[in-house]
Amino acid sequence: MSRLVVVSNRLPLGDNPSGGLVVALDDALRSSGGLWIGFSGEPVDDPADALIDHPGAAFDRLSFDLSPEDHHNYYLGFSNSVLWPICHGRADLSHLDPIYLDGYRKVSARIARLMVPHLRPDDRIWVQDYQLFALGAELRKLGVRNAIGHFLHIPFPAPAECATLPNPAELFDWMMAYDLVGFQARRDLDNFAASGHHMTGMEQTDENRFALGGRTLRAEVFPIGIDARSFVEEARDAPDADRVRFLTNARLMIGVDRLDYSKGIPQRFRAFQQLLDKIPDLHEQISFLQIAPPTRSGVQAYDDIREETEHLAGRINGQFATLNWTPIRFINRPYPRQVLAGLYRQARIGLVTPLADGMNLVAKEFVAAQDPEDPGVLILSRFAGAVEQMPAALVINPHDAHETAAAMASAMRMSKAERKSRHQELLSVVLEKDVAWWSAAYLKALDEEAAQDALTE
Ligand code: ADQ
Numbered sequence: 106m107s108r109l110v111v112v113s114n115r116l117p118l119g120d121n122p123s124g125g126l127v128v129a130l131d132d133a134l135r136s137s138g139g140l141w142i143g144f145s146g147e148p149v150d151d152p153a154d155a156l157i158d159h160p161g162a163a164f165d166r167l168s169f170d171l172s173p174e175d176h177h178n179y180y181l182g183f184s185n186s187v188l189w190p191i192c193h194g195r196a197d198l199s200h201l202d203p204i205y206l207d208g209y210r211k212v213s214a215r216i217a218r219l220m221v222p223h224l225r226p227d228d229r230i231w232v233q234d235y236q237l238f239a240l241g242a243e244l245r246k247l248g249v250r251n252a253i254g255h256f257l258h259i260p261f262p263a264p265a266e267c268a269t270l271p272n273p274a275e276l277f278d279w280m281m282a283y284d285l286v287g288f289q290a291r292r293d294l295d296n297f298a299a300s301g302h303h304m305t306g307m308e309q310t311d312e313n314r315f316a317l318g319g320r321t322l323r324a325e326v327f328p329i330g331i332d333a334r335s336f337v338e339e340a341r342d343a344p345d346a347d348r349v350r351f352l353t354n355a356r357l358m359i360g361v362d363r364l365d366y367s368k369g370i371p372q373r374f375r376a377f378q379q380l381l382d383k384i385p386d387l388h389e390q391i392s393f394l395q396i397a398p399p400t401r402s403g404v405q406a407y408d409d410i411r412e413e414t415e416h417l418a419g420r421i422n423g424q425f426a427t428l429n430w431t432p433i434r435f436i437n438r439p440y441p442r443q444v445l446a447g448l449y450r451q452a453r454i455g456l457v458t459p460l461a462d463g464m465n466l467v468a469k470e471f472v473a474a475q476d477p478e479d480p481g482v483l484i485l486s487r488f489a490g491a492v493e494q495m496p497a498a499l500v501i502n503p504h505d506a507h508e509t510a511a512a513m514a515s516a517m518r519m520s521k522a523e524r525k526s527r528h529q530e531l532l533s534v535v536l537e538k539d540v541a542w543w544s545a546a547y548l549k550a551l552d553e554e555a556a557q558d559a560l561t562e
Contacts, residue, residue, distance in 0.1 A: 107555075108225060109139035109548070112216070112240060113233035114180070116143025116168045118159055126233065126258060128332055133544035134164040140228075142167045142220060148176035156219050169219055171212065178208025184236040185401055187271070192235060192259045193367040193461040196269035198406045206271055210239060217243035224249060229551055232283070234258045241282035252555035254285040256327070256547060259463040260490070261293040267300040277305045281317050284554040286324040287547050289463040290490035294326050323554055327547045328494055330539040331469045336446060340474035343447025352429040353389040356453035356517065361445060361467050364397040364437065366410045369458040369486060369503040374417040374433065376458075376509035381425050381432060384514055389430045391517060393456075394448065398439045411437075449474035449481075454516045458486045458503040465489040468498070472531045480528035482516035484509070494538065497530035 111134060117127045134141055142156065145168035152170035159166040171179070182205030190198040217240060224230070230253040232240050241253045267273045280286055280301075288294050298315070301307030307317040315322045349357055358377075362368040377393050397414070401407045418435040425432045440448075449455060455471035468483060468491040475481050485491060485498035492500055499512040 106137070107227040107229050109134060109137050110142065110224070110228045110230045111139065111233065112142045112220070112230065112237060114144055114184070114236040115146065116141060116159070116166055118146065118166070118168070126329075129329060129540040129544060130233070132332065132540055133548070136541075137548075138164055140165040140167065140223070142169070142216075142223075144168065144180075145170055148173040154219075156223060167223060169216055175208055175212050175215075178205050179212035180236065181401065181404055183209035185404055186406075188235045188238075189259070189367075190406070191266055191269055192262050194260075194262075194266055195366065195406075195461075196266060198366065199269065201271050203271070213237065213239035214243045214246075216240060217247055217249075220244065221247050221249065224251065226251070229548070229555060230254070231256065231548070231551065238276060239279045242279045245282045252284050252551055252558065253282070254287065254547065254551040254554075255280070255283045256287040257293065257463070258289065258329070260290075260461055261288060261296045262300060263296045264300045264303040267296075267304055273300070273304040277301050277307055277317060281307075281315075281320045281322050283322060284558065285547075285551045286322060287327040287550075288324065289326070289328055290493050291326055292490070292493070293463075294324055297324055323550065325550060327543055327550075328490065328538060329464050329466070330535065330541075330543045331466050331473060332541075333469070333473045333536045333539040336442075336470055336473040339443045340446035340450040343443050343450065345447075347444045347447050348451050349392070349394060349434075349448065351392060355390055355392040355430065357448070357451050358391055358393045358454040358456060358513065359448055359452040359471075360393070360395045360397070360456040360458075361449075361470075362395075362397050362459075364399045364407070364411055364414065365401075366406055367459055367461050368397075369460045370395065370397060370410070370414050371417055372460070372503045372506065373456055373458045373509065374414065374421060376503075376506040376513065377433065378417075378421050378424075379506045380510040380513050381421070383510065387514070387517065388425060388432075389427060391432075391453075391513070392430065392434070393432060394434045394436070394452075396436045396438075396440060396445070396448075399437055445470070446474045450476060453481045454513060455481055455483045456513075457483065457489060457491070457498075458501065458509060459489050460486070460503055462486070462489040462491075465491045468495060469535045472528065472535050475528055475532075477525070477528060477532070479521065480524050482519055482524055482527070483531065484512045484516060494534045495531055497527045 156167035186200040232255045457468040483498040486503045
C-alpha cells in the first residue's frame with residue numbers, strides 16, 4: 106500500500122497528542138504508518154534549509170523551521186489575521202497587508218521545496234487546513250504528480266465573505282491543484298460552489314465535481330469525529346478529585362473553548378446574565394464553568410476578546426454572587442483530556458455556542474462523556490458544523506441572548522426521559538462517525554481519485 110504523508114501547520118512532538126486534529130491524524134498514521142510533516146513550533150533566527158527528522162514515534166516525523174519574520178507574516182499575519190477571521194465571517198477583524206500574503210506564498214513555496222526530496226512516487230499526500238491552502242499548487246509547480254488532498258477544518262467563506270479576501274481568484278487556483286478537497290459540512294461545500302462560481306466562473310459538473318481552467322476537482326463533505334470510545338472510557342474513569350465542588354446544590358453548566366472570538370463566549374456570558382436576571386429561582390441552582398485558554402496572543406483581536414470576557418465575568422459575578430455561590434468560574438488554562446471528560450460528565454448543560462465553527466469537537470466530547478442513564482443536555486449553536494449531524498441538541502442562535510437563556514432554563518427543567526432520548530440519538534452519531542471513520546472515508550476517496558488519475562495518464 107502506498108505511504109500516507111500528512112502535512113499540517115503544527116507537528117506534535119510531545120508523547121501525548123492532544124487537540125482534535127492532532128489526535129485524528131495520529132490515529133490515521135499509527136494504523137497505516139507514514140510520514141507527518143509540520144512546523145517545529147517556535148520561530149528560530151536561523152532556520153535550517155532542510156526538514157529535520159524526529160525519530161521515536163510510530164511513524165516518521167519531519168519538521169520545518171520558520172524565521173520570526175515568516176512566522177509573523179505567514180502564521181500570525183495571513184493565516185490568522187486574514188484567512189481565519191474571513192472564514193469565520195469576521196472580515197471586520199481582518200488586517201489586509203500585502204506583506205502577509207507575500208509571506209504566505211513564500212512559506213508555502215519553501216515548504217514544498219523542502220518536501221520534494223522526501224517524496225516517493227506513490228505517496229498519498231494529505232494537506233491540512235487553511236494555513237496550507239497554497240501548498241498543493243506549489244508542489245505541482247515543482248512537478249509533483251502524486252495524489253494530493255486537502256481537508257479544511259474551518260468554514261469555507263460564502264461569496265460576500267470571499268469577496269473580502271485580497272486574492273479570491275488565487276484561492277480557487279490553489280484549491281484546483283488538489284485531487285480531493287474535504288469540508289466539514291454541507292454548508293461549506295455549498296459555499297465553495299457558490300463562491301467559486303461567483304469569483305472565477307468555476308463550474309459544478311456533478312454533485313461533487315468542479316471544473317476551472319481545464320482542471321477538475323472532487324470536493325466532498327467528511328465531518329470530522331472524535332476518538333469516541335476512548336472518550337467514553339475516560340469520562341467513566343475520571344477521578345472524583347477533579348470534579349467541581351459547590352456549597353449550594355447547584356448544577357454545573359460547562360463551556361470549553363480556545364479563547365477565540367469565533368466561539369461566542371461573550372454572547373454566552375450575556376445569555377447567562379439574562380437567565381439570572383429573568384429567573385431569580387435559578388440563583389444558587391446553576392453555576393457556569395467556562396474553561397478557555399488564550400491562543401494566538403500578539404494578535405490584537407485575541408488580546409481584545411480576553412479583556413472583554415474577563416470584564417463581563419467580573420461584572421456578572423459582582424452583580425449576582427452570594428457568600429456561597431459564584432455564578433461564573435472563568436479559567437484561562439488548558440486541562441488534561443481526562444479532567445475535561447470528568448467535568449463534562451458532571452455537567453447538566455454543555456454550552457457550545459460559536460458564532461461560526463468548522464465542526465466543534467467539544468460538542469461531540471460532551472455527548473460521549475455523559476452517563477447514558479442520567480445525561481446532561483447539549484446546547485448547540487446553529488453555526489457549528491456539528492449541528493448538521495446533531496439536530497437532537499437544543500439548537501440556538503448564539504446572537505439571541507433570550508433564546509439562549511430560554512434553552513438554559515429548559516435544559517435545567519428537562520425530564521430525564523427527554524434527556525435520555527436526545528442523548529441516545531446524539532451518541533449514536535458520535536460513535537458511528539468517529540475519527541477513524543473520518544480518516545478512512547477521506548483516504549478512500551483520495552485513493553479513488555489516485556486510481557482515476559492513473560487510468561487517464
Ligand atoms: P478548534 O477551533 O480548536 O478546532 P474544537 O473543534 O472545539 O475547536 O477543538 C478544540 C479541542 O481542544 C477539543 O478537543 C477540546 O477538548 C480541546 N480543548 C479546548 N479547550 C481546552 C482546554 N482548556 N484544555 C484542554 N483541551 C482543550 C478546529 C476548528 C473546529 C474543528 C477542529 C477539528 O475550528 O471547528 O472541529 O479544528 O477539525
